[in-house]
Amino acid sequence: MAQSFERQKAKPHVTEEWVGRVYTLLCIFLLVATIFSMVYFVASRGLTTFFGDGVNVLELLTGIKWNPEGEPAVFGALPFIFGSFSTSILAALISAPLGFCAAVFMVEIAPRFGRKYLQPVIELLAGIPSVVYGFVGLSVIVPLFRDIFPGQGLGIAAGALVLSIMILPTITTIATDALAGLPSGLKEGSYALGSTRWQTISRIVLPTTLPALLTGIVLGIARAFGEALAVQMVIGNAPHIPRSLFESTSTLTSAITLSMGNTAMGSVHNNALWSLALILMLMTFIFVFIVRWLEGRSKI
């Protein structure tokens, strides 16, 4: 970058400054352009289903029957939407208390031990690739559920359990930062009044950091919502709303993963899959919006 001297009348350092400025501006422009084209292309594909192929929006969102190759083809995506929401919310319900406890352990109970051992453990959990989680889920959790509960072991319970481990690092990291950032005067005041550690944690620390903790949980749900392969491997992939947690079902991501490669570009089935991708994208916007809102609240 420093060698960008060109034969020009301007002084070299002025030229250099401009080259640098223009280069970084180009980079950020490219980034923004990518995001806009992403939204545009996925939306235009996803909306073709409704405007080009005449599928009703409400029918897609609330229909419970998905039979894209049938006569007539039926596109009811509610089973997928239900699958996505139930697995990710269940995963957050399992993961949130664990993440909170881990954060409290690292910040309040054993900071030195926590930073030295628990922190790397959490980082490693975050680094394990999702296919490996899927593989472990398929070869440990699914057979275990198959033995204990009726059914094949595949389903929402297996998916949620795998996801809960995957989103634990997200929730824990944000909770840890929130707890560590709490003004120490608050805690000291509480201890000075004679309250125990648990009283301080449950009545001072938890309510004050609640918006930040919720941010972590929402980010965890967002990650679980968009996770594709690990869930696809353990969910079973039957396109209907299950009657129990241990019955095969599908999510938005698993439906896309499975069928996108087997359908012709431009067919109604293919367009319907793009509509599912559009739902995923819109949900991302909503999650980001919620996170922003929560962050705004925590400043007060």
Added chain:
Amino acid sequence: MNAKTADKIATAVIIAVAAFIVLLLIGLLGYILVRGLGHISFDFLTSAPETIRAGGGIGPQLFNSLFLLVLTMLITIPLGLGAGIYMSEYAPVNRVTAFIRLVVEVLSSFPSIVVGLFGLLIFVNLFEFGFSLFSGALALTVFNLPLMVRITEQGLRSVPQAQKEASLALGLTKWKTITSVMLPIAIPVILTGTILAAGRVFGEAAALLFTAGMSSPRLDFSDWNPLHDVSPLNPFRPAETLAVHIWKINSEGLAPDAPEIAAGASAVLILTVLLFNLVARWLGRYMYRKFTAIK
């Protein structure tokens, strides 16, 4: 219940949960390594996979993963550094910048499968790169850019304000200050983050299914001309990476030893990610010590 008893119970529960998480990781790693390490051999790491018979290896997949990683980082690092420098040094404080920040945040939370689908539309179909390593690298770049931008910003923010001002006061231009004064100081943070991002690229599969493809054509490892079709270095050939391979043999593997291959490949993947993690930690500490002269 007495407040002191409640405190003791709560403390015990929290410690138990922390211990559980540590045990969970040990169990996970232990399970994968115990199941997989036995299957790893030189032959397994270098030979081509078999579709129906037993005894297939992961040679091409491992090579594809590494090659794709290099390609991706070659595109991501210059772009991410540039965008990060702009956001942290040049961007004026106004609504446009705030909007760009929001947009980058949105991009970083897009599901990787959506990024993969975007890659399918743009890189594979519109730009006609086809299912290729290059399309895969571009998709992974989109996926990784927000992270790279954040890492660069973090790194530049860790530079002491006085050092930056001293350089500007000596009459250096802003760009010169950034490249010759700030970046060298920020390198430890940036490098550590980049290596961790590389680990993420190595394990990513969902964004690659529809961009780099799920098939691995026959490769001739004696032909290193990047323009030849069978050359491993040709960036415009379809390439199944290790992570995609694990997914594929788990969902549609026909070989009788598919579970063993999946276990072996998972162990290789985990070991590589662990290696990235350790190198990042060690390098970060080493450079920090070297640059700050502590101890």
